[in-house]
Amino acid sequence: MTMTPGFRSPRKSAPNPSKDEPMPCCHICNTPFEAFLSFGQTPISNHFLLPQDVADEYFFELAVGFCPACSMVQLTEQPDRERMFHENYAYFSSISVRMAQHFEAFAASVRQRWLDRPDPLVVELGSNDGIMLRHFAKDGLRHLGVEPSANVAEAGRRQGVDTVCAFFDADLAEKIKAEKGQADAILAANVMCHIPYQDSVIAGFDRLLAPRGVVIFEDPYLGDIVERTSFDQIYDEHVFYFSLSSVSAMFARHGMEVVDAEPQDVHGGEMRYTIARKDARPVHPRVAELARREAALGLAEPATFARFAGNVARSGMELVAALADLKRQGKRVVGYGATSKSATVTNYCGIGPDLVEFISDTTPTKQGRLSPGTHIPVRPYTEFSAGPPDVALLFAWNHGAEIMAKEQAFRQGGGKWLVYVPKVEIL
Numbered sequence: 228m229t230m231t232p233g234f235r236s237p238r239k240s241a242p243n244p245s246k247d248e249p250m251p252c253c254h255i256c257n258t259p260f261e262a263f264l265s266f267g268q269t270p271i272s273n274h275f276l277l278p279q280d281v282a283d284e285y286f287f288e289l290a291v292g293f294c295p296a297c298s299m300v301q302l303t304e305q306p307d308r309e310r311m312f313h314e315n316y317a318y319f320s321s322i323s324v325r326m327a328q329h330f331e332a333f334a335a336s337v338r339q340r341w342l343d344r345p346d347p348l349v350v351e352l353g354s355n356d357g358i359m360l361r362h363f364a365k366d367g368l369r370h371l372g373v374e375p376s377a378n379v380a381e382a383g384r385r386q387g388v389d390t391v392c393a394f395f396d397a398d399l400a401e402k403i404k405a406e407k408g409q410a411d412a413i414l415a416a417n418v419m420c421h422i423p424y425q426d427s428v429i430a431g432f433d434r435l436l437a438p439r440g441v442v443i444f445e446d447p448y449l450g451d452i453v454e455r456t457s458f459d460q461i462y463d464e465h466v467f468y469f470s471l472s473s474v475s476a477m478f479a480r481h482g483m484e485v486v487d488a489e490p491q492d493v494h495g496g497e498m499r500y501t502i503a504r505k506d507a508r509p510v511h512p513r514v515a516e517l518a519r520r521e522a523a524l525g526l527a528e529p530a531t532f533a534r535f536a537g538n539v540a541r542s543g544m545e546l547v548a549a550l551a552d553l554k555r556q557g558k559r560v561v562g563y564g565a566t567s568k569s570a571t572v573t574n575y576c577g578i579g580p581d582l583v584e585f586i587s588d589t590t591p592t593k594q595g596r597l598s599p600g601t602h603i604p605v606r607p608y609t610e611f612s613a614g615p616p617d618v619a620l621l622f623a624w625n626h627g628a629e630i631m632a633k634e635q636a637f638r639q640g641g642g643k644w645l646v647y648v649p650k651v652e653i654l
Contacts, residue, residue, distance in 0.1 A: 251292065251303040254423045254466065255477050258296035262303050263529070264536040265290040270599035271306060272462040272570035277596055284600070289571065291461055291468070297476040298527040300449055300468040302461075305423055325629045327358060329493050330416065333445075334362035337412050341441050341501075342368075347411035350403065350435065352395045352428075352444075353418030357383030364388050371403060396424065400431030409437040415444035417494065420467045429481045432502075441486070442502040449473075450524050451496025453531060455649040458539040458575075459568035459622075460495060469498065470526045471517045478502050487511040495625035495648065543576045545651040550582040553618055553645075560645070561616040562586035563630065564623025565593045565605045572622065572647070574600040583620055587611035612637075618653065620645045 250259040269289035276284060290303045337349065349363050354372025356379045363370040364387045372390040374380035380392040393399055403410075413432055422428055432442050447460045449470040461468070475485050486508045487501035498517075501508075525531035553560050562569065565588035572578065579601040586598055589608045596605050611619075615637050621627060621644050631644070638644075644654040 253294040253297060253299060254301055255299050255425060255473075255480075256294065256297045258294050260292045260294045260301075262290040262292040263532040264539060266458075266461065266571060266575045269463070269574045270570060272464060272567035272599060274599050275565065275593045275596035275605055276599065276602070281597065281602060286600070287463070289461065289463065293529055293532050294473075295529065297473060298470065299473040299477070300470070300532070302463075302466045305466045306463055325626060326493065329491070330359040331362055333414075333416065333499075334359050337414065337443065338363075338366075338368075341412050341443070343439075344411055344437065348407055348409065350410045350413045352413070352415040353421070354383055354388065354390060355379050357386035357388035357390065359414065359416065360388045360390075361386045369407065371407060373399065395422075395431060396427040397431040397434060400435040404435050409440065410435045411437050411440050413440070413442045415442075417446060417497075419444045420446040420465045420469060423466045425467075425477060426480075429478060429483070433481055433483070433504075436504070438504070439507050440503070441508065442483075443499065444502075445491055445497045445499035447494060448490070448496050448498040449526055450498075450521060453524065453526070453535050455496065456535070456538045456542050457495050457648045458542065459566075459571045459648070462567055462571045464567060469500075471498070471500075471514070471521055472527050474500050474502075484510070485514055488514050488517045493625070542647060542651060543572075546572070546645075546647045547576050547578065547582075549645060549651055549653070550578065550620070554582060558617040559584055560618045560620055561611060562598075562603065563611070563619040563621050563644075564588060564626070565590065565598060566622045568625075569622035570599045573598060573603065577601070579603060584616065585610070586622065587619075615640055615642050617641075618643045618645050624648050 250261060252259050266289040268286040270284055270286050287304055287306050291300060292303050293300050346369065348369045350371045350373065351360050352373050354360050354374045357372060360370050360372050370389055372383050372388050373393055373395045374383060374390055375392065375394045377392050380390045383390040413436065446469050447465065449468045451457065452460050452468060471485060471488055478484065482505055483502050484505045485500055486503045489499040491497040491499050550560060560583050562583045565586045580603050583603050585604040585606045587608050587610065588594060588605050593605045594607050597603065598605060619642060623630060624646055646652060646654060
């Protein structure tokens, strides 16, 4: 597959790969594959910097490709996990009321549908600050959170959630099994797409799961990314962009199958996959329905991703043109939400403080710092509300409905929203 040139920041661009440089190999099946899109040299998406740290900032080439053998869409390169998940990790799940409600409903669904043994055990990968497991904890159900970032793991413990600070793999699965027994449900939300060593993780599932146990995980859905051109879902933490076909192939290698697939209207479009050992659970009709949808979308066809790359380039150019036009009009533009996704947008498009005055964010650990790569100041939400801009660039578009309901005074005062998913427009 030939990589389609994308819109690139003039400030940082990716070097052209040498013809002698080996192709990357699929993390799942080890098949060589080519990138279909590069976003150029990009920083760690959640590394909000102090001014004195700018000179030492780390960059890598953010590029994404398609495996022709197992249809997995994935990054060609990912930074070391310790650079991304550590004791100063900047994202806490509980900051969103909408997500808190979502995880409460997720926990209730697991209890009602899947916990059919006495004294069940629930294990969650990437349990963050305990936003989901606390619902099992308060009911006295056995549970364990596995969270590699020390600061958010400690926040989970304060919520009464039994949490171990570690990365999940086959060795840790053996330890959990020895201490707590087999798991009835292993959960993960916005986590599986972060883990490149899936063979060890799924081998761990196989060791830890009870015979009729299930793995239930949800992540950004490739079909939604392609349909909406939501290219900012592509960043360092997300090594995989899952579809039903690629998830099925990944688990089939370990004797497991997808038994349910449920779309989720969070984080810009996700899919919740339920996995069991082959023939251990009935397969829901939704699985066949999703397979038909993916065939219509062409999610196993290289040409689909060549078109997607062209759409990404067009979206980037239109966003920069809109910001440049607002600047010519003398309008103040402020970013709303210092998200991980915003690092892809700002670095790919070359959006810096000349176009966006600052980014408003409610997370204390991000305030007073600079955005990754383009170094836009991140300031407390009080600065947004006290002196509203003419236009707010909605980086946190995946929480758009919640945000716009909260910010009615901004709209009533004449404020406008600039969005770029599914298209660039001012609302």
